[in-house]
Amino acid sequence: QVQLQESGPGLVKPSQTLSLTCTVSGGSISSGYYYWSWIRQPAGKGLEWIGRSYINGSTNYNPSLKSRVTISVDTSENHFSLKLSSVTAADTAVYYCARDLGSGSYLDNWGQGTLVTVSS
């Protein structure tokens, strides 16, 4: 059973870069069937798709965040990462990593989520 687990700082200062890692266990991230995705959810609000990466480095990003986002996959470490630069309070949210079955693009396996607060 594949499991995903987010990790990273829970507090980031404004204007700095938010960096999170999602470790995949119970399966190989190198499986060619999946994209590896990030989604976020501000407290009490809905879900926002941030973007996804394939193992060959191909990425898709939400245009609303595209200039600030980088998602990358590290097959040697079996994890993938999110970097979001120039953060503001509006980036405070629970961040989820998820596995995306690319052929149908459904998010069939999620991490538990990690709260990131942007505050000085």
Next chain:
Amino acid sequence: DIQMTQSPSSLSASVGDRVTITCQASQDINNCLNWYQQKPGKAPKLLIYDASNLETDVPSRFSGSGSGTDFTLAISSLQPEDIATYYCQQFGNLPFTFGPGTKVDMK
């Protein structure tokens, strides 16, 4: 971006009731729609993919239908463990977008 709307935004129902939630896309997305269930403090869980296909291990009381711009999630007989917020998500066009959610609670 494709905008997704859901109705109602919330509902209260009794155990055993049939519950329906609708989702509408701002443009034709064929059957490129998924449904997720999110319980408080938990990650979303995939229920339905490609508008009408039940994910493995999801109870058969859940069903999905629709195509084009109008979609429905139905729970044939509401159970206490179904108390959650339900989200639709389109993947017909990038960026993928979610509906605002429908909160279901027990009357």
